Amino acid sequence: MSELILKTENLIKTYFLKQETIEVLKGINLEVKKGSFIVILGPSGSGKSTLLNILGSIDRPTQGKVYFDSIDLFSYNDNKLSEIRNQKIGFVFQFHHLLGEFSCLENIAMPALINGTTQKQAYTRALMLLEKFGMADKKNRLPDELSGGEKQRVAIARALINDPLLLLADEPSGNLDEENTNKLLEVFINLKNEGRTIVLVTHALEIARVVNQAYKLKEGRLYAL
Secondary structure (H helix, E strand, O other), X not given: OOOXXXXXXXXXXXXXXXXXXXXXXXXXXXXXXXXXXXXXXXXXXXXXXXXXXXXOOOOOOOEXXXXXXXXXXXHOOHHHHHHHHHHHEEEEOOOOOOOOXXXXXXXXXXXXXXXXXXXXXHHHHHHHHHHHOOOHHHOOOOHHHOOHHHHHHHHHHHHHOOOXXXXXXXXXXXXXXXXXXXXXXXXXXXXXXXXXXXXXXXXXXXXXXXXXXXXXXXXXXXXXX
């Protein structure tokens, strides 16, 4: 049996507002094995992004534990969590968040440079990733010169630049048409076949048909499909 890379125990997230208390996550228990492709389904507002942000240590839970790579993630301070995110977790968002004034190559290389990799090594690896996704000829283009599908492939390449243990994707096909959604899904399937561990949240039911395990997040609770 594959080793676990990620595990949550009774994960709770509550927002305390002036007039009300909102329970977004109500005791989430999830296990993710190395090399698996997990999809979490749910409509907008169901808490999918909140859950993913906690799994990636961007946000802290109100209660509960997250174990990542055998460590109690939230036993660390924010500076250490930032270091862990940069070195071990790759993020892909619905909005690609590419920096408009930098080329594709520069956008991809940036997390590696932040991690202390030399410019030559970072740019070499960035170019390899562009070649992997069939976009080497667009290395010097700015994000505004790319299609929506191309921007997301660049965003995935950026997420992979530091060879993360875990790839987290938040509605990555949310702004794409059917053709580009299928191309993007093929990218994720290929990454899974290479041994990457992926947790993807979406409202698109068709994605759930090609993964190891699918869950539905409903009223703050997680149900296996």
